[in-house]
Structure formats: structure tokens, C-alpha cells
Amino acid sequence: MGIPPPDWKKAESALCGWYRKNARDLPWRQDPSPYKVWISEVFLQQTQVKTVVSRYQQWMSRFPDTESLAAASEDEVARAFEGLGYYSRAGNLHKTARVLMEKHGGALPGDMDTLRGLPGIGPYTAAAIASIAYGQDAAAADANVERVIARFADAPFPMKSRDGQKILETVLASLLPPDRAGEFNQAMMDLGALVCTPKAPACHACPLAPWCLSLARNTVAARPVRAPRPKTTAIEVAAAVIRRGEAVLVQKRPEGGRMAGLWEFPGGKLEPGETPGEAVVREIREELALTVVCGKKLISIRHAYTRFRVHLHVFECVLSPPGQTPVANAASEIRWASRGELERLAFPAADRRLVRLLEETRGSSL
DNA sequence: CAATCGTGGGG
DNA sequence: TCCCCAAGATT
Numbered sequence: 383m384g385i386p387p388p389d390w391k392k393a394e395s396a397l398c399g400w401y402r403k404n405a406r407d408l409p410w411r412q413d414p415s416p417y418k419v420w421i422s423e424v425f426l427q428q429t430q431v432k433t434v435v436s437r438y439q440q441w442m443s444r445f446p447d448t449e450s451l452a453a454a455s456e457d458e459v460a461r462a463f464e465g466l467g468y469y470s471r472a473g474n475l476h477k478t479a480r481v482l483m484e485k486h487g488g489a490l491p492g493d494m495d496t497l498r499g500l501p502g503i504g505p506y507t508a509a510a511i512a513s514i515a516y517g518q519d520a521a522a523a524d525a526n527v528e529r530v531i532a533r534f535a536d537a538p539f540p541m542k543s544r545d546g547q548k549i550l551e552t553v554l555a556s557l558l559p560p561d562r563a564g565e566f567n568q569a570m571m572d573l574g575a576l577v578c579t580p581k582a583p584a585c586h587a588c589p590l591a592p593w594c595l596s597l598a599r600n601t602v603a604a605r606p607v608r609a610p611r612p613k614t615t616a617i618e619v620a621a622a623v624i625r626r627g628e629a630v631l632v633q634k635r636p637e638g639g640r641m642a643g644l645w646e647f648p649g650g651k652l653e654p655g656e657t658p659g660e661a662v663v664r665e666i667r668e669e670l671a672l673t674v675v676c677g678k679k680l681i682s683i684r685h686a687y688t689r690f691r692v693h694l695h696v697f698e699c700v701l702s703p704p705g706q707t708p709v710a711n712a713a714s715e716i717r718w719a720s721r722g723e724l725e726r727l728a729f730p731a732a733d734r735r736l737v738r739l740l741e742e743t744r745g746s747s748l
Numbered sequence: 749c750a751a752t753c754g755t756g757g758g759g
Numbered sequence: 760t761c762c763c764c765a766a767g768a769t770t
Contacts, residue, residue, distance in 0.1 A: 428755090429754090429756095430755090432757085465755070466754080467753080468753055468754055468755085469754075470753070471753095612751080639753095640752090641753090642753095685755085686755080686756095687753085688752070688753055688755095689751095730754080730755095731755060731756085
């Protein structure tokens with residue numbers, strides 16, 4: 383690596399000095415408790431800080447502690463998590479809250495191994511909680527830290543690779559100051575977020591610049607080495623708005639798959655050669671055992687999730703004959719939801735957009 | 749261990 | 760419009 387670890391003591395010192403002046407003022411850093419650290423770290427998994435801040439504050443006012451979270455219903459927790467993505471996180475927070483109440487007196491454990499055993503807490507989150515909330519010597523390596531180390535050590539391979547993980551582990555073990563891991567971890571993350579950014583990093587303002595190998599070698603722009611991204615797939619989907627008086631028919635997605643536990647408007651993917659209108663009639667028959675006539679098209683919604691680009695065609699559909707009773711073939715639950723209920727249930731982003739449209743156009747020709 | 753799981757913002 | 764990306768966990 384070319385740089386003797388003794389010199390890195392100064393690097394660590396420079397980093398933490400920088401952090402004391404430049405630390406971001408984030409809600410979960412004010413009067414931190416293990417609960418706050420846990421919730422914020424789970425929210426921040428693969429999710430940008432800006433997105434998390436306001437949602438975190440709403441969550442805290444509704445679920446101020448483990449006890450209130452454990453006592454809530456699944457739908458309530460899902461609704462509080464709506465829009466954040468990767469929804470298994472919501473279910474795992476709920477499960478862990480209940481485990482904590484039953485087995486740990488409502489408190490989060492402080493040791494890495496016990497933390498790792500809790501749903502939704504992996505290596506990063508366990509290290510973050512142990513170091514930040516309990517002052518233990520654990521290095522928490524998120525995407526920010528990986529990027530900083532990739533540049534610092536000029537790693538010529540993806541950080542997810544075996545070689546990358548080895549470099550990460552070695553360098554962090556050398557840099558990590560005993561008894562100040564929490565501060566160090568947060569300093570690394572803030573450095574990655576504010577200075578050592580993915581594009582156009584501010585190397586002139588970086589406290590680690592004197593030791594940064596990729597800066598010396600002029601390879602900063604090429605670090606970290608990116609693993610190739612999976613290709614995105616375009617899919618066409620049709621969904622139905624079926625009314626009964628003031629209510630509309632919605633269904634809850636079963637456990638295990640995408641958007642598990644969230645509610646949605648019934649529908650599904652078009653089969654080859656099918657029009658959206660034909661698809662929605664077929665899907666409603668298969669999913670709900672209902673015979674419908676496809677009416678007016680309400681809206682076309684484009685959205686992207688994971689590796690899919692979805693084009694969603696939404697139709698007003700009418701039961702024919704009227705008065706049929708739906709059967710939950712594809713859902714864990716179905717419900718005729720009133721306006722107030724639509725507000726309380728958790729929907730994926732695209733379906734929430736549709737709910738808003740229905741509310742805006744209520745009373746009009748729709 | 750590679751694949752899977754969302755979303756919103758920016759270029 | 761499209762691509763890139765951002766405080767990971769799970770299987």
C-alpha cells in the first residue's frame with residue numbers, strides 16, 4: 383500500500399478535527415439514544431439523507447420509543463414508512479421492536495452479535511448502533527466509507543469484491559481510534575457525503591488529502607471502481623379503479639414478494655399481444671374472480687423501481703353484472719376503502735399518485 | 749455469492 | 760426522457 387500505518391494516526395486526527403467543525407446537524411444526532419440511532423440507521427439504508435430527515439421526524443412523533451412501535455399495527459407501521467422504499471425494512475423494524483419488548487426489556491442490545499441477530503440489522507447497522515450508541519470499537523462501512531477508502535487506498539477493484547472488502551477491513555482497522563469509533567464512523571460518512579462525493583469531490587478541502595493515494599496518482603475520478611449495473615427492463619401494467627358507492631376496491635400484497643404488505647389497486651402485467659384494456663379485465667377475473675367491463679382510461683403513470691421501468695395504465699372498471707363479491711386470489715386481504723381509509727393504508731409510490739388523483743378529481747366527471 | 753428489493757433527485 | 764446514484768439486508 384506504500385503508506386505506513388503509523389502515519390495514519392495523523393490522518394485519523396485530521397479527519398476527526400475536520401468533523402468537529404463540519405459535522406452535519408441531523409435530527410438523530412441531537413441527544414442521541416439507541417432507539418434514535420437504530421431508526422435513523424435503518425431509514426438511511428440505501429436512502430438519501432434529504433429524504434430521510436422529514437420522514438424520520440414524523441416517525442419519531444408517532445413512534446417515540448420501542449414500546450409505541452411494538453404496540454402499533456402492521457398497517458400503521460407500513461403507512462409511516464410509505465414512500466421510503468425497500469419495504470421489508472418496515473416489517474423488520476416492527477418485528478425487532480416486538481422482540482426487544484419480549485426479550486430485552488424494550489432496550490437495544492449493545493453488542494454486535496446480538497444486534498446482528500435482530501431482523502433488518504446487518505453488519506453495517508449493527509456496527510453503527512454499537513459504535514454510535516454504545517461507544518464500542520466497531521467500524522461501520524457504508525457506501526460513503528467505501529468510497530472514501532477506495533480513494534484513500536486507490537483500490538483498483540470494486541469494494542464489494544473480496545479484495546475490496548479486505549482493503550476496507552485492513553485500512554479501517556488501522557485508522558479506527560480506540561474508544562472513539564462512533565465519532566470516527568460519522569466523520570467518515572460526513573466526509574463522503576460533503577467532500578469525497580461520487581462526482582466532483584472537493585479534494586482541496588479534504589482533511590485526508592495528504593495521505594490520499596488516488597489523489598497523488600490522479601485516479602480519484604476512477605475510484606471507486608464500479609461494478610456493472612443490471613439492465614433495466616420495461617414493463618407494461620394495467621390497473622383498475624372499481625367503485626362501490628364512495629369506496630374503491632384495493633388489495634394487500636402478500637408477504638415475501640415485492641412491496642410486501644402494501645396495498646395496491648388490482649391489476650397486473652400485460653401478456654404478449656394484449657391491450658391494456660384486455661389485460662385489466664383478465665387480471666380482475668384472475669385476482670378477484672370478478673367480471674368487469676373496462677371503461678374510461680383515467681391516467682397513465684410512469685415510474686421506476688429497482689430494475690424495472692413501469693408504464694401503468696389505469697382504467698375505470700364497472701362490475702358486470704353489478705353486486706358481485708370479490709375473492710382474494712392474489713392478495714392477503716381485500717377491502718372496499720373509503721377516502722379516509724385510502725389515507726391510512728400504505729401504498730407504493732405509483733398507487734399513491736393514483737389515490738391523490740382520485741381525491742383531486744372527486745366530484746368532477748371522473 | 750449474485751440477485752433481489754424502491755424511490756426521488758440531479759445531470 | 761433517460762441514466763446515475765444514495766447511511767444495506769437477506770437468501
